[in-house]
Amino acid sequence: MTRNRFFTFIWIVLVALTLVTYAMGEAGIIGSGAMLTVLLIALVKGQMVANYFMGLWHVAPGWRLLILGYFLIVGGLIALAYGLN
Amino acid sequence: MQYKSQAVAKPYFIAAIGLFVGQILFGLIMGLQYVMGDFLFPAIPFNIARMVHTNLLIVWLLFGFMGAAYYLIPEETENELYSPKLAIITFWIFLIAGALTIVGYLLVPYARLAEFTGNNILATMGREFLEQPLVTKIGIVIVALSFLFNICMTLLKGRKTSISLVLVLGLLGLAVFFLFSFYNPSNLVLDKYYWWWVVHLWVEGVWELILGAILAFVLIKVTGVDREVIEKWLYVIVTMTLITGIIGTGHHYYWIGTPEYWQWWGSVFSALEPIPFFMMTIFAFNMVNRRRREHPNKAAVLWALGTGVLAFLGAGVWGFLHTLAPVNYYTHGTQMTASHGHLAFYGAYVCVVITMISYAMPILRGRAANSNTAQVVEMWSFWLMSVSIVFITLFLTAAGIVQVWLQRYSDTPMAFMAVQDKAAIFYWMREGAGVIFLIGLVTYIASFFIKGETKAAA
Amino acid sequence: MTTDARNQYEGLPGDFAIWIFILAEMLAFGVLFVAYAFARAHDVALFNASQETLNRTFGAINTMVLITSSYFVVRAVNAIKCDLSRDCAWWLGMAWLLGAVFISIKCVEFYDKFSAGITLSTNSFYMFYLALTFFHFMHVLMGMIILAVVIVKARRGGYSSRDHTGVETAASFWHMVDLLWIILFPLIYVIR
Numbered sequence: 160m161t162r163n164r165f166f167t168f169i170w171i172v173l174v175a176l177t178l179v180t181y182a183m184g185e186a187g188i189i190g191s192g193a194m195l196t197v198l199l200i201a202l203v204k205g206q207m208v209a210n211y212f213m214g215l216w217h218v219a220p221g222w223r224l225l226i227l228g229y230f231l232i233v234g235g236l237i238a239l240a241y242g243l244n
Numbered sequence: 245m246q247y248k249s250q251a252v253a254k255p256y257f258i259a260a261i262g263l264f265v266g267q268i269l270f271g272l273i274m275g276l277q278y279v280m281g282d283f284l285f286p287a288i289p290f291n292i293a294r295m296v297h298t299n300l301l302i303v304w305l306l307f308g309f310m311g312a313a314y315y316l317i318p319e320e321t322e323n324e325l326y327s328p329k330l331a332i333i334t335f336w337i338f339l340i341a342g343a344l345t346i347v348g349y350l351l352v353p354y355a356r357l358a359e360f361t362g363n364n365i366l367a368t369m370g371r372e373f374l375e376q377p378l379v380t381k382i383g384i385v386i387v388a389l390s391f392l393f394n395i396c397m398t399l400l401k402g403r404k405t406s407i408s409l410v411l412v413l414g415l416l417g418l419a420v421f422f423l424f425s426f427y428n429p430s431n432l433v434l435d436k437y438y439w440w441w442v443v444h445l446w447v448e449g450v451w452e453l454i455l456g457a458i459l460a461f462v463l464i465k466v467t468g469v470d471r472e473v474i475e476k477w478l479y480v481i482v483t484m485t486l487i488t489g490i491i492g493t494g495h496h497y498y499w500i501g502t503p504e505y506w507q508w509w510g511s512v513f514s515a516l517e518p519i520p521f522f523m524m525t526i527f528a529f530n531m532v533n534r535r536r537r538e539h540p541n542k543a544a545v546l547w548a549l550g551t552g553v554l555a556f557l558g559a560g561v562w563g564f565l566h567t568l569a570p571v572n573y574y575t576h577g578t579q580m581t582a583s584h585g586h587l588a589f590y591g592a593y594v595c596v597v598i599t600m601i602s603y604a605m606p607i608l609r610g611r612a613a614n615s616n617t618a619q620v621v622e623m624w625s626f627w628l629m630s631v632s633i634v635f636i637t638l639f640l641t642a643a644g645i646v647q648v649w650l651q652r653y654s655d656t657p658m659a660f661m662a663v664q665d666k667a668a669i670f671y672w673m674r675e676g677a678g679v680i681f682l683i684g685l686v687t688y689i690a691s692f693f694i695k696g697e698t699k700a701a702a
Numbered sequence: 703m704t705t706d707a708r709n710q711y712e713g714l715p716g717d718f719a720i721w722i723f724i725l726a727e728m729l730a731f732g733v734l735f736v737a738y739a740f741a742r743a744h745d746v747a748l749f750n751a752s753q754e755t756l757n758r759t760f761g762a763i764n765t766m767v768l769i770t771s772s773y774f775v776v777r778a779v780n781a782i783k784c785d786l787s788r789d790c791a792w793w794l795g796m797a798w799l800l801g802a803v804f805i806s807i808k809c810v811e812f813y814d815k816f817s818a819g820i821t822l823s824t825n826s827f828y829m830f831y832l833a834l835t836f837f838h839f840m841h842v843l844m845g846m847i848i849l850a851v852v853i854v855k856a857r858r859g860g861y862s863s864r865d866h867t868g869v870e871t872a873a874s875f876w877h878m879v880d881l882l883w884i885i886l887f888p889l890i891y892v893i894r
Contacts, residue, residue: 162780163777163780166773166776166777166780167773169773170769170770170773173769173773174766174769174770177762177765177766177769177887178762180762180765180887180888180892181758181759181761181762181765181892183892184758184762184891184892185758189894193893194893197888197892197893198888198893200888201884201885201888204769204884205881205884205885208769208772208877208880208881208884209877209881211776212772212773212775212776212877212880213715213873213874213877213878213881214715214779214870217713218713218714218715219713222714222721225725226881229728229732230885232732233732233735233736233885234885236736236739236740237735237736237739237889237893239739240736240739240740240742240743241739241742241743241893243740243743
């Protein structure tokens with residue numbers, strides 16, 4: 160079924176992104192660039208889970224925006240706090 | 245009235261209102277003592293007046309909850325109460341024990357009362373809100389047990405709805421957490437730690453379940469909205485209440501000798517406590533807007549909406565104002581706390597009990613709703629009491645700000661009593677608002693005696 | 703009937719009430735995430751040093767475990783939409799097992815920390831680490847309970863392509879648990 164194949168693809172991407180985050184941690188890449196990259200990866204992963212796994216893609220756009228807004232606000236505040244030092 | 249045994253609710257409601265009057269009178273006495281320290285001294289010292297004021301509040305709300313449960317449970321479970329006789333016996337025991345306790349507070353010095361009543365066997369007295377003598381505390385447990393037995397037996401043999409399950413869960417919690425009033429460790433930190441398990445987990449935990457259930461019941465009755473819709477809301481509200489309220493206990497654990505992490509947990513979770521109250525407001529208005537029938541009892545609808553709004557303001561907004569640890573560092577134990585306490589208790593619990601009384605009492609007296617005139621008077625009493633309690637809250641908030649500013653925040657802090665003098669103007673205005681509140685309460689009682697054309701009971 | 707949640711609320715998968723719940727939970731965690739970040743700003747050195755003691759590999763494995771179990775839940779929902787009750791129950795069962803794997807790894811981590819004498823009062827970092835992961839842990843447990851109930855009903859053929867709100871409700875909750883961990887993992891284990 161093509162639908163399942165699509166979700167399998169999403170799953171592979173999610174796993175790959177997780178490995179990138181993990182590798183960055185293991186390699187000890189630090190600094191604001193690394194911090195923003197990791198947060199951005201989290202945002203992308205969150206969007207994939209919310210829109211495809213949770214199925215918000217088929218729902219009124221307000222709900223998608225809500226989740227996107229959540230990641231932007233929470234991620235933004237985290238970035239701000241990390242930028243403080 | 246659908247079930248004969250619902251009639252046992254009536255004496256509970258009457259007693260509740262009677263004790264409410266007593267509570268307000270003592271409130272006025274101590275309000276005056278704020279600015280005229282020797283008023284009625286030595287007959288009624290401030291600490292006694294305060295004790296009577298707060299204890300009466302709790303006792304009359306308990307009468308209200310019990311009455312509400314006795315009215316609600318037969319209708320929800322669709323059968324008669326297990327034992328109406330037991331309910332009436334319990335009523336008299338509770339009323340007499342309560343009255344004797346108050347008389348004891350007023351006539352016997354507190355230390356002597358403690359001596360008479362076996363405080364040397366198990367010391368439980370002398371703690372705010374839990375001042376009751378040991379015998380009274382045991383009495384409360386017995387009353388609660390017989391009440392719960394009666395309610396649960398009725399529930400077991402009848403239909404089980406979400407509303408009755410949430411209500412019973414709340415009432416069970418009420419009884420269980422009261423048991424911590426018997427635990428009085430000599431370590432002051434531990435004492436306070438568990439003291440809040442009664443006080444906080446009551447008003448910011450299980451009582452909210454009772455509140456939600458009663459409100460949901462009345463809303464089903466007066467709006468005719470589908471039970472499924474209302475119950476769904478009830479579940480969400482209850483879950484949110486428990487998530488935020490239980491760990492929210494931490495907002496009482498700042499700087500009293502408890503671990504530091506409570507400052508974070510208390511701040512974060514109690515900052516979310518307004519959410520269930522906000523949902524309750526949305527819920528009440530939403531259901532009334534989607535109503536499928538025009539219920540003749542407009543006064544009950546007004547009280548229900550009032551519960552939503554004022555509980556959110558009092559418990560939600562005024563609680564949030566001083567719940568964050570850095571803010572509470574300055575406001576702890578000032579009049580800010582008192583302002584929050586007044587509006588929260590009124591908005592959440594006074595209003596919901598009166599909502600239930602307002603809905604049920606006409607039916608218990610054989611009509612669907614009171615006459616139009618009586619309802620207009622009752623609505624007047626709603627506005628008088630609600631507006632004056634909001635003003636009491638605002639004046640106390642002002643007094644609290646003065647207190648924080650002069651006594652705590654200032655570079656040259658002033659002494660407590662000196663600051664109290666500075667805030668005197670607000671205490672006078674608070675007393676004035678209190679008098680209006682009493683007028684509102686008298687108006688409310690008067691509405692019961694107004695006759696006029698009424699519709700027959702549904 | 704006005705109780706058909708799907709028609710009423712813009713076609714959200716599952717029961718509308720679970721969505722209110724999800725939003726409220728996300729808010730609670732969101733506040734804690736931000737609180738962690740700002741608490742860290744006060745004492746970066748302490749947070750970085752304490753973070754080094756965490757097992758990042760365990761964290762990464764657990765991320766993949768949750769993502770994969772989320773994927774299995776998606777397969778379960780797709781299965782029931784095609785009326786494949788048995789497949790649905792099977793996928794949900796696999797997702798449940800991965801939940802159990804997550805719990806086990808987490809328990810090893812907790813055991814490590816507790817046996818090293820670390821408690822909530824050790825320092826701010828450990829307070830947040832233990833509190834956040836423990837709250838999340840409790841949500842995984844709750845999700846597993848919900849999944850178990852749905853699995854039992856699905857096995858009995860209680861759902862169909864026309865009526866599977868229960869499956870979608872459980873799925874939505876499970877995805878939320880995943881979603882929260884997607885922020886939690888980089889925040890607590892990686893970013894420094």
